[in-house]
Amino acid sequence: MSSDFWPAQTKKLRDMIGMEHPIIQAPMAGGPTTPELVAAVSNAGGLGSYPGGYLSPDEIDSAIRKIRALTDKPFAVNLFTPEKTLRRKTPAKVMKKLGEIAGEVGAELPREIAAEGFSFEEQLGAVLDNNVPVFSFTFGIPKSKHMKELRRRKVTVIGTATCVAEGVMLEEAGCSAVAAQGSEAGGHRGSFAHAGEFPLVGSMPLTPQIVDKVSVPVICSGGIMDGRGIAAALALGASAVQMGTAFLTCEEAAVPAPWLDALRNSLDSSTVLTRVYTGKYARGIRNRFYDEMSGLEGKVPAYPVQNYLTRPIRNASRAKGNPEFMSLWAGQGSAMSRRCTAAELVTMLVSEYGEAVARLGGGA
Ligand SMILES: Cc1cc2nc3c(=O)[nH]c(=O)nc-3n(C[C@H](O)[C@H](O)[C@H](O)COP(=O)(O)O)c2cc1C
Structure with missing residues (x-):
């Protein structure tokens, strides 16, 4: 693959993390994300993310050990910021x-x-003790002492924003990158800056508006299922994509049969x-x-x-x-889910991205 296959704006984040492709498998708490899925995505040149939101420090520690036994590539661990x-x-x-x-x-x-029976601080302790290279979070911003400690240890920190104001707050808090979560996204909304009514901005308008207001790399998330979606996100100025639903149907994911069937049979409006x-x-x-x-x-x-x-x-x-x-x-793109291994999915995403850019007359 030529060095200019991915647009120049992706380089900073790819270098910071040490990933070949600007493709992040979203952390998906509640069971579907296995250490095998995370390691397979990282081994394929993307970034796998392990969700620790619901897990005890011991469970997080043991998952990290399993991931490390399966890959020597970088990976992320994700937690939920505690809220009142x-x-x-x-x-x-x-x-x-x-x-x-x-x-x-x-x-x-x-x-x-x-x-x-455990606190965010204890969960974060398991992440720090294991020298995890990338830490992502959602539902708010960790306390400044935690952000300082992450920075001191040179961890790449990714916060989740669902509107421009949250993106700016995350940059000010010291995040290395901002994940822009559009309203198409599957799973929980990461919104934290609005009491009551909260923003429902799709990833198409959200991404460029955050890109215009922050200087750190922006990761586009929500509804991206194939290489066409990646090309669109990068055209909007994103430095990478974060995809959840597309990885749910990978063979390494632990998705119970009724959920898998529902994904397979879903429509755009489901x-x-x-x-x-x-x-x-x-x-x-x-x-x-x-x-x-x-x-x-x-x-x-x-x-x-x-x-x-x-x-x-x-x-x-x-x-x-x-x-x-x-x-x-599931996100709004669930009907485009494909059953394959994570490595096959990453390979398809990369080649589809190349085809999409070529159709547009670009130089991929
Ligand atoms: C099953 C599921 C669980 C999720 N759990 C988490 C989580 O633990 N932490 C997090 O930051 N985001 C979580 N998300 C949201 C993803 O980070 C991301 O925003 C979303 O998957 C992107 O939309 P997509 O599913 O259309 O690709 C979850 C998404 C799904 C589908």
Whole structure:
């Protein structure tokens, strides 16, 4: 591959991270991202990302060891920035509805909401102790002492922005790069700068507007499924892309069969953005849980309370192979998903990008 295959603007980030291709596999918490997936993407010249958001420091430590046994290439670990939660009482209407659904799937609702047995600081400790080269985060900005420590250790730090204001805040906080998460994206929205109403900016307008306002590299994320999407993102000024849904159907991912089928059978219009599953806005394939709960959209308690409340329902539904009460996270491009290995996907993405640029008359 010639040295000018990728546009010049991608070089800074590729060199900073040490990746050949400006393709980042998004961290996807909740089970689908295995150490095998992360290592396969990094071995193929992209950057694999491991999601530690829901995991204890020991679990993060053991995943990092597994990744290191499979690759000597750089990879990222991702965490959720902790946020203040208003622990108001869950409305009786929500509890009644959840109780009915739990009865139908044979699940028991939790009696009390227990706090996690570990802190963000401890999770970050596992990342730092293992000298992870790239750290990404979502849902806010870590405390300045944590940002300082990451910088001191020369970790490449990627924060998630869903609007220009958040992108500027992330640069000011010392991030090495900003992931611009468009509203097409699968999974949770990383929004943090807006109380109540939050920005729903698609990646097409979001990326160039953040590129124009920050001096660090910008990573375009949301709805990118093939090389055409990568060409579009780089044309908008992005230094790389971060793709989640496209990697969900890779053979190394651990996606339960009902979710995989839902992705395969999805259409452009199959996803909804809702907070009924976890209390935080997230995009996934519409199913009966959404239909039953959507009337209570404004009433469900904030994340993480709703997440704890619905977890037994989602787990029971998954155990029964029933897609109707699981969270089927997916972006708006899910219908373009392909079943292959991660290495095959990266190879296809690179050659499709080359074809897309050639069609435009470029020099790839
Ligand atoms: C199943 C799933 C889980 C996700 N979990 C995380 C996560 O733990 N941390 C994070 O920063 N982003 C997470 N995301 C969001 C991705 O980083 C990214 O914004 C999104 O996948 C991009 O949109 P796409 O899925 O259309 O490619 C998740 C996305 C999906 C689909």
